[in-house]
Amino acid sequence: MSGLLFYVLLGLLLAVLAGVAKGSMRRWVVGAGLALLVVFAAFPFSRARGFLSRDTVDPTLLALVPTFPLLLLVPLSVLVALVLARWGGRAAGLGGVLGGVAAIIAAGWWYAQPAQIVRLHPVEGLIELLIALGVAASIALLSFSRPKQRVPILIGAVVAGVLAFVWFHAPQGGGVYLPKSLGYYKLLFPTPPATQQEIAEAYNRALPELNAIRKELGQDELQPIRSLADLQGALPQQASSQGYRLVQPATTQYGAFAVFFLAGLMLGAGLMQLGSPRLQEPDDFRAGILIALVASFLIPAFDATEFDLNKLVVGWPFLQQFADRAWPPLLADPAAERYPLQEVLSQIAVTVQMALVGTFLAAIFAMPLSFLAARNVTAGTPLMRSVFYATRLFLNVLRGVPTLIIALILVAAVGLGPFAGVMAIAIHSLTELGKLYSEAIENADKGPVEALESTGAAGVNVVRWAILPQVLPLFISYTIYNFEINFRSSLVLGLVGAGGIGYFINEKMASGQYDQMMVGVIAIVVVVNIIDFASSWLRSRLV
Structure with a gap:
């Protein structure tokens, strides 16, 4: 208390x-x-508590x-x-x-x-109702940004909510894929004294067989109980299977x-x-x-x-041991022919190059995609509108997959090494830069665009002379900033075998060579700060 x-x-x-x-x-x-x-x-x-840990509610x-x-x-x-x-x-x-x-x-x-004995009573349909309300509410939110289509959207939200409820509640519906959701919420009702006494008597009757098993396992024998209040820990199996539980208020x-x-x-x-x-x-x-x-x-x-x-308090001895073994960093040990600093500098260079190549590839492919994902550029015909929605869907779906997951897939496909890291960075950065580039295009000033269109200029010329000069500084700024992010991402990718300094740190950490690992950590801190200051200076010059 x-x-x-x-x-x-x-x-x-x-x-x-x-x-x-x-x-x-x-x-x-x-x-x-x-x-x-x-x-x-x-x-x-x-x-x-029930009979087994999985019976616990x-x-x-x-x-x-x-x-x-x-x-x-x-x-x-x-x-x-x-x-x-x-x-x-x-x-x-x-x-x-x-x-x-x-x-x-x-x-x-x-x-x-x-502690007392209770009976579980699942509330059927509650989770299904909450899921249906969540689906309906998610669709209904769209009506606030589209007042002219509010009524159809709200009707669609209600229909979607009803269908979601019916599907989850159907025998072959959502319950097949999410079985724990059905009857998830349970009310606890008190158990009459007579029922509790019956459970205690059934427990005593099964006790000889249970004690025989415990004796073979070398465990102490259990004594008969006069009431369920004498139980320690769990309920008998039969009572648990019938929906009874031993509720313990003080177990919070x-x-x-x-x-x-x-x-x-x-x-x-x-x-x-x-x-x-x-x-x-x-x-x-x-x-x-x-x-x-x-x-x-x-x-x-x-x-x-x-x-x-409290886990930090328990783990404090390891932290002390780690600090003692990690400092001072081991830069070189000629007697053992170990040269950590040389290896770190080599791997840091690989890491920077991974981020550089990945960002370059992403920027090259993101630029044309960004024009297809911009509303103001694709508003001409129904075909272009469909291209807009397809491109946006592609960018949104792929952006939801973390770089680490992409790297794991590519490492399995092409093997260990920096190539998998470069491709993972390029794929994920493509979606991020495509999104940022398209938003910059959508926010471009319409004046120059309308002026060129009034002269009968072709669409390519409008993009080249009216939109691109406005958004190019932003493109450069976004690309440089994305390079900073990609360098940090490439550090993590090394932990899954995609090469670079991350792989070096993971290897030294696993082998307990903390003094060599510390050289890599210090190098990362230095390079991150250099890249940060350099990119800030570059953006101030170019944008």
């Missing part, structure tokens, strides 16, 4: 700091409240409401706080205090409950830390608002929605990436 209280204090501290800086407190009340609603419905709070607070109805106090108090926030002043502060305290009490009370997930942090933030902002009612601004609700969106995406991202500073 002390860990959860720490998050409450952390939220309070953030609110106090924002208040000392004279920031609006009402926006934090709104933001924390809206984020709490998301956490209540979507973030796992506790853990419910991490329920949200909403899923636990049938078992512990007091948890409804969280969304109800937040809704009251949001209503009071509309009034502003001390009313908004009072709402923040009530919402924060109610969330802490309800969630803390559930945390203090003993990242949603628990989010609840207590946001509740503390809401409480602290409410207290600051009560003390200073003028700490509010007209756009607090818009800012609160933005805060809630950031929190809703950021909190699960920290959990998904297993962010844990």
Whole structure:
């Protein structure tokens, strides 16, 4: 419980700091409240165990409401706080205090409950509905930029949403490809005492056979239980297969830390608002929605990436060992006939050349493609419009494939070496430069174009004398900047066998020769800075 209280204090501290800086407190009340609603419905709070680890379920607070109805106090108090926030002043502060305290009490009370047996009840169709709404909303967003076509787009969005729902819900539809999505959201209902006793008796009956197996494996025998409260860890297999789970409120997930942090933030902002009612601004609700969106995406991202500073503490001995073995760098060892500096300079030159050749090839092919991908150049005939859409689709699809993936494919096709790296850089840079070049062409001044067209000049002459002189400086600037990016990309490509200094560093790191690897790292830092200053100077001269 002390860990959860720490998050409450952390939220309070953030609110106090924002208040000392004279920031609006009402926006934090709104933001924390809206984020709490998301956490209540979507973030796992506790853990419910079955027989095997794959049977484990991490329920949200909403899923636990049938078992512990007091948890409804969280969304109800937040809704009251949001209503009071509309009034502003001390009313908004009072709402923040009530919402924060109610969330802490309800969630803390559930945390203090003993372990108990629950029954899973999947909510059928919920995930399918959310996917359908996402599809419909994505299409509906197009209507804002096309007001004249708004009605057909909205109708298409509704139709697409309905089709998505039907397809995912069909027996041979999306469930075949995404089986975990069907019935993914599960509510937890309490189990009657008589049912729990039946499960305990079934466990005791199967115990002799289970103990015989454990004895052969050299494990300790299990003792009969009087009730399911005596269970340690997991449920019996039969009970687990029937949908029962052992829920452990004190076994918290990242949603628990989010609840207590946001509740503390809401409480602290409410207290600051009560003390200073003028700490509010007209756009607090818009800012609160933005805060809630950031929190809703950021909190699960920290959990998904297993962010844990304690791992740095555990790994600190290796970092010390690495530093001791990496410094000073080994420039040369004539006795052993090792010359790292000479090898690094050679590989750095290869890396620069990879980026140079890849960028050159990309620029050569991107220039004609960019004119085909520009709206103002291809607006003449239906054929040219189809060419425009095909070119844009090609650039968008290929740009979505990372350079590293392209390099892996090419290394498998043509073998190890810098050629695979050059082609990977050229292919990916082609899409990036094509996109940038086309946007520069679309933003070109229409005056010279219309002047040449009025004289009856051919399309090629219009491009040559009206568009190209305007966009050529931008083309040069984009190409130089892309070269900088490609040099950094070529460093990573070496790690997958595409040659260059990255391959050298990967080889020395794998063999534990950190003092030689450090020579490559220092060389990279120096060359990156040289390229950065040189490209900045060149752009200032040419553009």
